[in-house]
Amino acid sequence: MGLEKLKIKAEKSQNGDFAETIKVLFNPNQVQIVKRGWTMDSNQILIAAYEPATLTLDLFFDTTLSGFPRENVQKYTKKVFSLTQPRIGKEKKRPPRCKLIWGKISGQDSVLLPDGFLESVTKTLTQFLEDGTPVRATLSCTFREWTDPEKQQKIANPIDDPVRIVRRGETLSSIATEEYGDPSLWRVIAQENRLENPRILNPGLVLTIPPL
Helix, strand or coil: CCCCCCEEEECCCCCCCCCEEEECCECCCCEEEECCCEEECCCCCEEECCCCCEEEEEEEEECCCCCCCCCCCHHHHHHHHHHHCCCECCCCCECCCEEEEEEEECCEEEEEEEEEEEEEEEEEEEEECCCCCEEEEEEEEEEEECCCHHHHHHHHCCCCCCEEECCCCCCHHHHHHHHHCCHHHHHHHHHHHCCCCCCCCCCCCEEECCCC
Protein backbone atom coordinates (compact mmCIF):
# COMPACT_ATOMS: atom_id res chain seq x y z
CA MET A 1 0.00 0.00 0.00
CA GLY A 2 1.37 3.39 -1.01
CA LEU A 3 1.64 6.41 1.23
CA GLU A 4 -1.75 8.08 1.62
CA LYS A 5 -1.49 11.72 0.57
CA LEU A 6 -3.55 14.56 1.99
CA LYS A 7 -6.11 15.71 -0.58
CA ILE A 8 -7.92 19.00 -0.99
CA LYS A 9 -11.24 18.66 -2.80
CA ALA A 10 -12.43 22.01 -4.09
CA GLU A 11 -15.35 23.36 -6.08
CA LYS A 12 -14.27 23.51 -9.70
CA SER A 13 -16.97 25.46 -11.51
CA GLN A 14 -20.29 25.05 -9.69
CA ASN A 15 -21.61 25.44 -6.18
CA GLY A 16 -21.02 22.21 -4.26
CA ASP A 17 -19.50 20.13 -7.08
CA PHE A 18 -16.11 19.55 -5.30
CA ALA A 19 -14.83 18.25 -8.64
CA GLU A 20 -11.21 19.40 -8.32
CA THR A 21 -8.75 17.24 -6.37
CA ILE A 22 -5.36 18.59 -5.29
CA LYS A 23 -2.83 16.10 -3.85
CA VAL A 24 0.02 17.57 -1.87
CA LEU A 25 3.62 16.65 -2.73
CA PHE A 26 4.54 15.95 0.91
CA ASN A 27 2.20 15.36 3.84
CA PRO A 28 2.30 17.98 6.62
CA ASN A 29 4.07 17.23 9.89
CA GLN A 30 1.08 18.46 11.87
CA VAL A 31 -2.44 19.80 11.46
CA GLN A 32 -3.90 22.20 14.02
CA ILE A 33 -7.67 22.60 14.39
CA VAL A 34 -9.05 25.30 16.70
CA LYS A 35 -12.72 25.41 17.73
CA ARG A 36 -14.24 27.68 20.40
CA GLY A 37 -17.26 26.19 22.12
CA TRP A 38 -18.00 28.83 24.74
CA THR A 39 -17.41 32.50 25.41
CA MET A 40 -18.44 35.01 28.08
CA ASP A 41 -20.82 37.92 27.62
CA SER A 42 -20.55 41.33 29.31
CA ASN A 43 -22.10 39.88 32.48
CA GLN A 44 -19.51 37.08 32.64
CA ILE A 45 -22.12 34.47 31.75
CA LEU A 46 -21.09 31.53 29.59
CA ILE A 47 -22.80 31.43 26.22
CA ALA A 48 -22.29 29.24 23.17
CA ALA A 49 -19.76 30.77 20.79
CA TYR A 50 -21.09 29.38 17.47
CA GLU A 51 -17.80 30.32 15.86
CA PRO A 52 -16.43 28.39 12.87
CA ALA A 53 -13.40 26.18 13.38
CA THR A 54 -10.04 27.04 11.81
CA LEU A 55 -7.54 24.53 10.45
CA THR A 56 -3.90 25.48 9.93
CA LEU A 57 -1.10 23.50 8.32
CA ASP A 58 2.16 23.96 6.43
CA LEU A 59 2.50 22.29 3.03
CA PHE A 60 6.02 21.57 1.78
CA PHE A 61 6.92 21.52 -1.92
CA ASP A 62 10.27 20.40 -3.38
CA THR A 63 11.04 19.58 -7.03
CA THR A 64 14.76 18.85 -6.55
CA LEU A 65 13.97 15.14 -6.08
CA SER A 66 11.91 14.75 -9.24
CA GLY A 67 14.77 14.46 -11.75
CA PHE A 68 16.04 16.82 -14.42
CA PRO A 69 15.36 19.39 -15.59
CA ARG A 70 14.18 20.64 -12.19
CA GLU A 71 10.72 22.17 -12.43
CA ASN A 72 9.61 25.52 -11.12
CA VAL A 73 7.99 24.65 -7.78
CA GLN A 74 5.30 27.28 -8.35
CA LYS A 75 3.78 24.93 -10.93
CA TYR A 76 2.55 22.97 -7.90
CA THR A 77 1.98 25.71 -5.35
CA LYS A 78 -0.29 27.69 -7.68
CA LYS A 79 -2.96 24.97 -7.47
CA VAL A 80 -3.38 25.65 -3.76
CA PHE A 81 -2.75 29.39 -4.10
CA SER A 82 -5.59 29.67 -6.63
CA LEU A 83 -8.11 28.55 -3.99
CA THR A 84 -8.15 32.15 -2.76
CA GLN A 85 -9.34 33.46 -6.15
CA PRO A 86 -13.05 34.18 -6.81
CA ARG A 87 -14.31 31.77 -9.47
CA ILE A 88 -17.63 30.28 -8.25
CA GLY A 89 -20.92 31.95 -9.12
CA LYS A 90 -22.21 34.07 -11.97
CA GLU A 91 -22.42 37.74 -11.01
CA LYS A 92 -20.68 38.13 -7.67
CA LYS A 93 -18.08 35.36 -7.71
CA ARG A 94 -16.50 33.88 -4.59
CA PRO A 95 -13.54 31.59 -3.85
CA PRO A 96 -14.24 27.85 -3.95
CA ARG A 97 -15.27 25.89 -0.87
CA CYS A 98 -12.95 23.03 0.10
CA LYS A 99 -12.83 19.68 1.86
CA LEU A 100 -9.61 18.34 3.42
CA ILE A 101 -9.27 14.56 3.41
CA TRP A 102 -6.42 12.44 4.74
CA GLY A 103 -6.49 8.68 5.21
CA LYS A 104 -9.36 6.33 6.03
CA ILE A 105 -11.56 5.49 9.01
CA SER A 106 -13.43 2.17 8.78
CA GLY A 107 -12.97 2.19 5.01
CA GLN A 108 -14.34 5.71 4.61
CA ASP A 109 -12.47 8.94 3.90
CA SER A 110 -11.09 10.60 7.05
CA VAL A 111 -12.33 14.18 6.68
CA LEU A 112 -10.31 16.83 8.51
CA LEU A 113 -12.52 19.68 7.29
CA PRO A 114 -15.91 18.75 5.77
CA ASP A 115 -16.67 22.18 4.31
CA GLY A 116 -14.62 25.35 4.41
CA PHE A 117 -12.53 27.79 2.44
CA LEU A 118 -8.89 28.87 2.25
CA GLU A 119 -8.93 32.03 4.35
CA SER A 120 -5.24 32.91 3.96
CA VAL A 121 -2.03 31.46 2.55
CA THR A 122 1.58 32.56 2.86
CA LYS A 123 4.03 31.28 0.23
CA THR A 124 7.70 31.14 1.22
CA LEU A 125 10.23 30.26 -1.51
CA THR A 126 13.34 28.80 0.12
CA GLN A 127 15.62 27.41 -2.61
CA PHE A 128 16.51 28.60 -6.10
CA LEU A 129 18.53 27.41 -9.07
CA GLU A 130 21.35 29.50 -10.49
CA ASP A 131 18.96 31.10 -12.99
CA GLY A 132 16.59 32.10 -10.18
CA THR A 133 14.03 29.31 -10.69
CA PRO A 134 12.42 28.48 -7.33
CA VAL A 135 12.49 24.74 -6.56
CA ARG A 136 11.46 24.58 -2.90
CA ALA A 137 8.58 26.28 -1.10
CA THR A 138 6.32 26.19 1.94
CA LEU A 139 2.67 27.21 1.98
CA SER A 140 1.33 28.21 5.39
CA CYS A 141 -2.44 27.76 5.04
CA THR A 142 -5.41 28.68 7.20
CA PHE A 143 -8.77 27.12 6.30
CA ARG A 144 -11.98 28.29 7.96
CA GLU A 145 -15.08 26.17 8.44
CA TRP A 146 -18.15 27.22 6.44
CA THR A 147 -21.78 26.73 7.45
CA ASP A 148 -24.87 27.69 5.48
CA PRO A 149 -26.13 31.01 6.98
CA GLU A 150 -29.70 29.71 7.40
CA LYS A 151 -28.50 26.59 9.20
CA GLN A 152 -26.18 28.68 11.39
CA GLN A 153 -29.11 30.92 12.32
CA LYS A 154 -31.19 27.89 13.35
CA ILE A 155 -28.32 26.59 15.49
CA ALA A 156 -27.90 29.94 17.20
CA ASN A 157 -31.66 30.51 17.65
CA PRO A 158 -33.34 27.10 17.78
CA ILE A 159 -36.71 28.52 18.89
CA ASP A 160 -36.99 31.28 16.29
CA ASP A 161 -39.50 29.21 14.27
CA PRO A 162 -40.97 26.45 16.49
CA VAL A 163 -43.78 25.57 14.04
CA ARG A 164 -43.32 23.87 10.69
CA ILE A 165 -45.80 22.75 8.04
CA VAL A 166 -44.89 19.46 6.34
CA ARG A 167 -44.31 19.69 2.60
CA ARG A 168 -44.82 16.88 0.10
CA GLY A 169 -41.95 14.38 0.08
CA GLU A 170 -40.53 15.39 3.44
CA THR A 171 -39.62 12.88 6.14
CA LEU A 172 -38.80 13.33 9.79
CA SER A 173 -35.15 12.63 8.98
CA SER A 174 -35.02 15.33 6.30
CA ILE A 175 -36.76 17.81 8.62
CA ALA A 176 -34.33 16.97 11.46
CA THR A 177 -31.44 17.54 9.04
CA GLU A 178 -32.73 21.01 8.13
CA GLU A 179 -33.68 22.02 11.67
CA TYR A 180 -30.86 20.47 13.68
CA GLY A 181 -28.24 19.50 11.11
CA ASP A 182 -28.54 15.84 12.21
CA PRO A 183 -31.03 13.35 10.65
CA SER A 184 -30.77 11.01 13.65
CA LEU A 185 -32.64 13.56 15.79
CA TRP A 186 -35.97 12.76 14.09
CA ARG A 187 -37.09 11.02 17.31
CA VAL A 188 -37.04 14.37 19.15
CA ILE A 189 -39.64 15.74 16.73
CA ALA A 190 -41.68 12.51 16.78
CA GLN A 191 -41.87 12.47 20.57
CA GLU A 192 -42.73 16.17 20.83
CA ASN A 193 -45.64 15.73 18.40
CA ARG A 194 -46.70 12.30 19.69
CA LEU A 195 -46.69 10.77 16.24
CA GLU A 196 -48.10 7.24 16.21
CA ASN A 197 -46.42 6.36 12.90
CA PRO A 198 -43.35 8.60 12.32
CA ARG A 199 -42.85 7.09 8.85
CA ILE A 200 -46.07 8.63 7.53
CA LEU A 201 -46.16 12.41 7.24
CA ASN A 202 -49.11 13.92 5.43
CA PRO A 203 -48.50 17.20 3.60
CA GLY A 204 -49.99 20.08 5.56
CA LEU A 205 -49.37 18.49 8.97
CA VAL A 206 -48.28 21.12 11.51
CA LEU A 207 -45.27 20.07 13.59
CA THR A 208 -43.76 21.67 16.64
CA ILE A 209 -39.96 21.77 16.39
CA PRO A 210 -38.62 21.79 19.96
CA PRO A 211 -35.29 23.38 20.85
CA LEU A 212 -32.56 20.89 21.71
